[in-house]
Amino acid sequence: xxxxxxxxxxxxIRDMVRMFTTNFIRPYSLRADKExxxxxxxxxxxxxxxxxxxxxxxxxxxxxxxVGEDKDPQGESQKNRISIIGSEEMAWGDPGVVLSLPxxxxxxxxxxxxxxxxxxxxxxxxxxxxxxxxGAYALTxxxxxxxxxxxxxxxxxxxxxxxxxxxxxxxxxxxxxEWNVVFATVDPKLGRAxxxxxxxxxxxxxxxxxxxxxxxxxxxxxxxxxxxEDCRVPAENLLGGxxxxxxxxxxxxxxxxxxxxxxxxxxxxxxxxxxxxxxxxRDWVKENYALSQHTHRFHRIADALGVxxxxxxxxxxxxxxxxxxxxxxxxxxxxxxxxxxxxGGMVQRVTAxxxxxxxxxxxxxxxxxxxxxRDQKVYDIFEGTGQIQRVVISRRIFSQIT
Amino acid sequence: xxxxxxxxxxxxxxxxxxSVADDVIRPRLREFEDARGLPEDVLQQIHELGLTxxxxxxxxxxxxxxxxxxxxxxxxxxxxxxxxxxxISGPGPAGWALLEHGTDEQRxxxxxxxAADDAWARRGALALLEGAGGFGPxxxxxxxxxxxxxxxxxxxxxFVLDGDTAELTVVVAVxxxxxxxxxxxxxxxxxxxxxEGMTASEPHLLLGLHTAHYCDVELAGVxxxxxxLLEADDARRALGRTLARWKLENAARxxxxxxxxxxxxxxxxxxRETFGKKLYEHQGLAFMMADxxxxxxxARWAIWRxxxxxxxxxxxxxxxxxxxxQRAAIAFRNAIDTSVRITSDGVQVLGGHGYITDHPSxxxxxxxxxxxxxxxxxxxxxxxxxxxxxx
Numbered sequence: 001x002x003x004x005x006x007x008x009x010x011x012x013i014r015d016m017v018r019m020f021t022t023n024f025i026r027p028y029s030l031r032a033d034k035e036x037x038x039x040x041x042x043x044x045x046x047x048x049x050x051x052x053x054x055x056x057x058x059x060x061x062x063x064x065x066x067v068g069e070d071k072d073p074q075g076e077s078q079k080n081r082i083s084i085i086g087s088e089e090m091a092w093g094d095p096g097v098v099l100s101l102p103x104x105x106x107x108x109x110x111x112x113x114x115x116x117x118x119x120x121x122x123x124x125x126x127x128x129x130x131x132x133x134x135g136a137y138a139l140t141x142x143x144x145x146x147x148x149x150x151x152x153x154x155x156x157x158x159x160x161x162x163x164x165x166x167x168x169x170x171x172x173x174x175x176x177x178e179w180n181v182v183f184a185t186v187d188p189k190l191g192r193a194x195x196x197x198x199x200x201x202x203x204x205x206x207x208x209x210x211x212x213x214x215x216x217x218x219x220x221x222x223x224x225x226x227x228x229e230d231c232r233v234p235a236e237n238l239l240g241g242x243x244x245x246x247x248x249x250x251x252x253x254x255x256x257x258x259x260x261x262x263x264x265x266x267x268x269x270x271x272x273x274x275x276x277x278x279x280x281x282r283d284w285v286k287e288n289y290a291l292s293q294h295t296h297r298f299h300r301i302a303d304a305l306g307v308x309x310x311x312x313x314x315x316x317x318x319x320x321x322x323x324x325x326x327x328x329x330x331x332x333x334x335x336x337x338x339x340x341x342x343x344g345g346m347v348q349r350v351t352a353x354x355x356x357x358x359x360x361x362x363x364x365x366x367x368x369x370x371x372x373x374r375d376q377k378v379y380d381i382f383e384g385t386g387q388i389q390r391v392v393i394s395r396r397i398f399s400q401i402t
Numbered sequence: 403x404x405x406x407x408x409x410x411x412x413x414x415x416x417x418x419x420x421s422v423a424d425d426v427i428r429p430r431l432r433e434f435e436d437a438r439g440l441p442e443d444v445l446q447q448i449h450e451l452g453l454t455x456x457x458x459x460x461x462x463x464x465x466x467x468x469x470x471x472x473x474x475x476x477x478x479x480x481x482x483x484x485x486x487x488x489x490i491s492g493p494g495p496a497g498w499a500l501l502e503h504g505t506d507e508q509r510x511x512x513x514x515x516x517a518a519d520d521a522w523a524r525r526g527a528l529a530l531l532e533g534a535g536g537f538g539p540x541x542x543x544x545x546x547x548x549x550x551x552x553x554x555x556x557x558x559x560x561f562v563l564d565g566d567t568a569e570l571t572v573v574v575a576v577x578x579x580x581x582x583x584x585x586x587x588x589x590x591x592x593x594x595x596x597x598e599g600m601t602a603s604e605p606h607l608l609l610g611l612h613t614a615h616y617c618d619v620e621l622a623g624v625x626x627x628x629x630x631l632l633e634a635d636d637a638r639r640a641l642g643r644t645l646a647r648w649k650l651e652n653a654a655r656x657x658x659x660x661x662x663x664x665x666x667x668x669x670x671x672x673x674r675e676t677f678g679k680k681l682y683e684h685q686g687l688a689f690m691m692a693d694x695x696x697x698x699x700x701a702r703w704a705i706w707r708x709x710x711x712x713x714x715x716x717x718x719x720x721x722x723x724x725x726x727x728q729r730a731a732i733a734f735r736n737a738i739d740t741s742v743r744i745t746s747d748g749v750q751v752l753g754g755h756g757y758i759t760d761h762p763s764x765x766x767x768x769x770x771x772x773x774x775x776x777x778x779x780x781x782x783x784x785x786x787x788x789x790x791x792x793x
């Protein structure tokens with residue numbers, strides 16, 4: 001039956017994450033933005049509380065709580081619902097710092113969906129709960145962003161190695177990661193069918209970091225340019241092994257399947273950012289309009305706050321729905337894209353409005369909404385732009401009708 | 403536990419309603435619109451399926467189903483045609499008022515007649531609105547004056563759905579002997595039948611929803627027995643929840659309407675060709691339609707969330723009721739805004755064809771705009787949401 005009560009475990013996780021972000025993320029948010037790195041206090045706390053393997057399931061060697069594998073009271077996995085509740089809370093604390101959370105990160109899902117049991121153990125098993133280590137996901141290239149099928153990084157089999165050549169761009173935590181999941185092609189002419197996914201470990205010969213990008217926002221998060229020059233990757237690092245790619249589009253499909261799980265996650269972060277801006281703005285209004293609640297201006301502000309609150313709630317509903325579908329192992333590509341498309345626009349509108357309501361104060365560096373406005377923009381770009389989401393949604397709609 | 407699963411029982415009801423919406427309502431929607439009402443055979447069929455008394459308590463002959471069920475059914479029926487969904491018989495909003503006000507005896511006595519086999523045309527009404535719209539203790543001028551064992555009602559109510567034919571009319575009035583402008587001064591009274599002194603205007607001719615009868619109702623010395631005073635422990639909570647239920651049912655109808663116009667447009671886009679391509683292959687239109695589908699879903703989940711909140715607090719466990727009211731305001735106000743946009747887009751996809759009456763899109767654009775405002779609620783909702791967050 002239709003229900004929106006959080007399960008005891010979801011509540012527990014939400015409260016834990018809320019406690020953590022309130023104490024170890026939010027207080028350092030503005031400083032992290034200036035220093036362009038995750039705060040040490042945050043990393044220390046991650047190690048202390050054992051958050052390093054939160055996303056690594058027990059059955060593949062994760063030693064964290066393995067939160068994802070616990071069933072909900074109906075016996076279904078609640079992993080994705082728990083993840084999005086957690087990521088909303090984290091992003092509320094700080095959208096840049098949340099991307100520096102130790103663990104396999106966006107590299108986790110492809111290893112999990114495409115990897116062999118041995119690969120899952122080797123690559124996910126290294127994340128101990130108290131370790132400060134990262135994994136990363138390297139798909140985007142200078143000439144291939146949303147168009148993931150246009151990947152030009154090449155791979156060529158050479159004995160018991162693969163040789164990679166190419167350039168990966170905008171890779172979150174790519175420089176500090178223990179490994180990157182790298183998408184490359186045996187032949188660009190083959191399109192998606194030619195794509196292969198590799199785990200490239202730190203220190204692999206021929207792998208180097210070209211530079212770290214300067215960005216408008218999310219400055220606490222590392223965004224790296226990675227270069228592969230005759231980079232020799234052991235054959236056993238081809239995700240899923242040769243068998244996975246026999247005459248199929250598996251490589252690309254692996255990338256897409258990852259999106260089904262990560263888009264609701266990123267969308268719920270946008271909800272968290274919007275909520276942070278909304279609450280900051282609300283508190284500011286309470287303080288600054290305490291004695292002028294009967295003015296026209298206040299009424300206009302109140303109406304605007306109502307609209308903001310509404311849009312945040314609609315966004316959260318779409319995220320929850322997409323994650324629920326995924327937990328029940330039902331198709332959710334369309335719904336994931338809906339969540340992502342809506343929240344990407346919503347967080348822009350809500351943060352812009354928060355600044356408008358606070359007036360000139362809203363643009364001050366010392367006020368959180370200024371930073372949130374810079375941070376949020378990329379939520380309509382990464383993990384597929386808002387336009388790509390609309391391509392996905394419309395294709396799904398019309399493939400069902402025609 | 404977060405779940406969007408409607409469950410097997412409701413799934414079965416949905417299937418049934420869907421076949422009525424697709425096979426009975428959709429093909430005849432223009433006929434109903436021209437006739438300004440649903441014909442006997444359709445009213446009878448809907449009554450026989452039990453859709454008129456879904457939410458009435460079981461001991462009053464109803465099915466005792468919750469608000470979530472009512473919202474899912476309302477959307478499904480409106481996906482056939484929103485005008486028809488609003489025009490069905492049954493206790494309607496008077497039923498919602500009775501769930502939040504009054505005693506078990508009153509509920510049974512007043513709702514039971516709606517469950518009779520031959521009650522397929524019986525309707526209930528909620529006479530709420532006065533003046534220009536909006537509702538609160540300040541907006542009620544109709545008076546209830548104590549007279550012996552009973553009450554005497556005087557005033558004029560506007561835009562009362564089924565105000566011309568209702569056999570049960572729940573009136574919100576202000577006690578003539580109590581201070582003005584206070585929730586506790588409001589009296590909720592049930593008028594049975596069509597007593598002397600109660601007159602209704604002809605149904606208004608509105609922008610849309612021609613199938614439904616919205617009338618002004620004049621009350622001139624209408625006598626109501628004392629046993630028909632519907633009391634509540636907390637007037638603000640009870641009225642707030644009554645309106646929240648009514649808002650959500652109408653929000654669900656708006657979602658049904660959005661879905662209808664979207665799906666109609668999507669299908670058209672696969673048939674019509676321009677510039678050597680199907681319409682849906684033009685990205686400008688494909689993006690617009692992607693947004694339509696997204697917003698329909700978003701609007702529905704907000705309604706479900708609010709309905710769940712009201713269901714779970716129906717036993718009085720959350721005394722203030724503020725959260726439920728706020729959730730209903732969010733869902734209703736969002737459904738109003740998105741339905742106006744999406745029904746306009748529904749016409750837009752069809753271009754000139756959408757503007758003529760050969761297709762239903764123009765009708766749904768008029769219907770959605772009308773349903774969003776005709777109950778006089780919604781304009782204050784963003785303010786109400788803000789009041790809750792600024793508290």
